[in-house]
Amino acid sequence: MSDTFLFAEDTDEPECEQKGTWKVLIVDDEPEVHSVTRLALSDFSFQGKGLSFISAHSGEEAKKLFHQHNDIAIVLLDVVMETDEAGLEVAQYVRDDLCNYFTRIILRTGQPGQAPERDVIVNYDINDYKSKTELTAQKLFTVVIASLRSYRDITVIEENRKGLEKIISASADLFTIRSLENFIEGIIQQLSSLLGGTQDAAYITSAVAAPRPFDTSEPDEFYVFTGKGEYQGREGALLQDVVKGDELKACQKALAEKSMIYGEEYVVAYCQSKNAYGSILYLSGMPRKLNSLDKKLLKIFSQNVQIAFDNVLLTKEIEDTQREIIERLGQAMEKSFSVGKHIERMIETCEILAKAYGLSEAEVEMLTLAVPLHDVGKLKVPTNIIRKPGPLSEQEREVAKTHAEVGYELLKGSRRLIIQNAAMIARDHHEHWDGNGYPRGLKGGRIHIFSRITAIADVYDALRSKLFHKEAWPLEKVLEVFKQQRGKQFDPKLVDLLLENINKIEAVQQKFPDPIDIRLL
Known part of the structure; x- marks a missing residue:
């Protein structure tokens, strides 16, 4: 390789405590390109997260890897490999066949004349085009930073879209229990996204407020109403069965003090209810510390989602009363016969x-x-x-x-x-x-x-x-x-x-x- 790679540090980007890594797929038929790229970005960090590298040495191998990894942030893609247009075919496959519009595609070519930049940019949905001879370590660092910012913003927007889609679909028939579950699930997803993409979330309520009949009527028993991540599918489970250790103590403290508790990797928000016991919103796997705006948003959410929950419970109580009256009337008639x-x-x-x-x-x-x-x-x-x-x-x-x-x-x-x-x-x-x-x-x-x-x-x-x-x-x-x-x-x-x-x-x-x-x- 004739190009020179330098190491650079990002001094402008504020560091935030985050977990995990950004996945970068290197697609090139030259083994030394993989080695040099890994070396140049070995100490890379963006928002407290490093890079994890995946390698493919042909276009066909790259296509298979996209099936195995649905969270590739960036692909550094060579144009000429097993064929003169193998890289372009991968780019088209990712966008058109997989409908993946999130991964940032950066084309790297050692033969710019074979795939002219103007034609490629116009005809293919790629995000950047670089000649290998011009892509120094500093420029590589710059293009990766810019691409990760775009990827981060696009994924947040997508999470918001999914959350809003659930809320909109639920609002058409809000006053049924299933719609309420979808509504709260959608809001949890929306809120998690706004807070930076929390891994796990649960809306936990007491037995007396829960819409499903539980075996116990003790007011100090709280259950998962709906959840995301680790708590998805745990509906009806006791709080102490799904949350442990310091997090459980934080949930109990939030309920006792009717307050919001912030931990290093979790937050518990008390939701004031018309009944005496209320509910809590529990978020864990926080990717970063919450700022004042995050906390304000969480407070507003916890207040308003409980109002919606209480109103639907009231409607359901009326419906259940109506159902019971009709059933008892039917049973009374049967006893006449x-x-x-x-x-x-x-x-x-x-x-x-x-x-x-x-x-x-x-x-x-x-x-x-x-x-x-x-x-x-x-x-x-x-x-x-x-x-x-x-x-x-x-x-x-x-x-x-x-x-x-x-x-x-x-x-x-x-x-x-x-x-x-x-x-x-x-x-x-x-x-x-x-x-x-x-x-x-x-x-x-x-x-x-x-x-x-x-x-x-x-x-x-x-x-x-x-x-x-x-x-x-x-x-x-x-x-x-x-x-x-x-x-x-x-x-x-x-x-x-x-x-x-x-x-x-x-x-x-x-x-x-x-x-x-x-x-x-």
């Missing part, structure tokens, strides 16, 4: 079929809230018909059929969406796929999916149970009925889903057995 657990089995069977059908979480929730009232119209059917031990006469059967229209009339006047859906299900769950059902003779897709699912669940549960007028049927006989009625009484797709999920549905039968043998459809 029987003493079984028909409603409990109906709810879970409908949920299984609805999810298998591909309904959204909101639709599944709506169906399971409304289905307990599917037989509300039976309140107006004479008891002697309801409880008749033998087959009904034709006249009695016509009277019993009126429960569908009666149920609709009882519920249709409500402005509440749940009750409106319950009214529709009460009326239409005896309609048949082929149009031979009642009361309106609807056919195929004109029957709402909620009513089609309810019909399957209702008949299945009736056949599998002992009623006043019949013994419980064995599973094989019940499944044969559904196979025969596929495309006739029942939606064929739902019959297929019933058969595919029969183990889950039978588990529901075992989960909610009747206390005695007599029940009514």
Whole structure:
């Protein structure tokens, strides 16, 4: 090598305590280029992080390394290797095939005339172009510093974009628990990025504030609601099971003093709540010490995210109360007709079929809230018909059929969406796929999916149970009925889903057995 490499120090860049290294991929078919590059940048440091080098000696080898490493900050790329344009092909592969727009690509060539700079810069998405003869140690140092600044800023912007994307998608349906999880997860990701890219983060709340039912109601027990990094997938875990040592003491101190605690590599922010216990935001793996602006941002975040959390919990409490009232009303009606657990089995069977059908979480929730009232119209059917031990006469059967229209009339006047859906299900769950059902003779897709699912669940549960007028049927006989009625009484797709999920549905039968043998459809 004829070019001279000098060593330089970066005196202008303020040092910040950071962890890890910046990955630099050297792609060149000359072994001495790898050695000299490593030597020239051996004492390099940017924001407290050194460089880790990866070597490739051909374009094809470089492509494979990009599959193995998704966090390469810079590639120092020779143009001419196994072919005259091997380096250019790598650059195009990284941008077009891998859609990697983050890695900074610096072309180094010993034959500038073979790949003219103007043409290369215009036609390829590269970030710099250097001739090997001009790339001294000082210039190499300068171009690496500039490229790392760009890479750092681009990755921070991408983290911000991902966080905002989650927040925006969650805001469309904020008042469901899953959306709340996405919302908080997105904000944690956004905040972590703004603070320099924390590795791990968790939003931890008390059992009394948590949206999921926990086995304990002790107010001093706190659980992970959602997490990032090390705490991803740890939802529902106790604080003391996921955080240890000084960090656990810091979390406990933040809760006790309702304050923010800053450690060398972590921060704990208390989130003031409307309830007496509040929550904490725990961030660890900090890449640098927080400045005053970071701390101000963290304080604002911890205050506002808890307001959103509390508001959604309040909405959920109202929804849960509404659900419980409807379920208890349905159970009370069942006790008028029987003493079984028909409603409990109906709810879970409908949920299984609805999810298998591909309904959204909101639709599944709506169906399971409304289905307990599917037989509300039976309140107006004479008891002697309801409880008749033998087959009904034709006249009695016509009277019993009126429960569908009666149920609709009882519920249709409500402005509440749940009750409106319950009214529709009460009326239409005896309609048949082929149009031979009642009361309106609807056919195929004109029957709402909620009513089609309810019909399957209702008949299945009736056949599998002992009623006043019949013994419980064995599973094989019940499944044969559904196979025969596929495309006739029942939606064929739902019959297929019933058969595919029969183990889950039978588990529901075992989960909610009747206390005695007599029940009514």
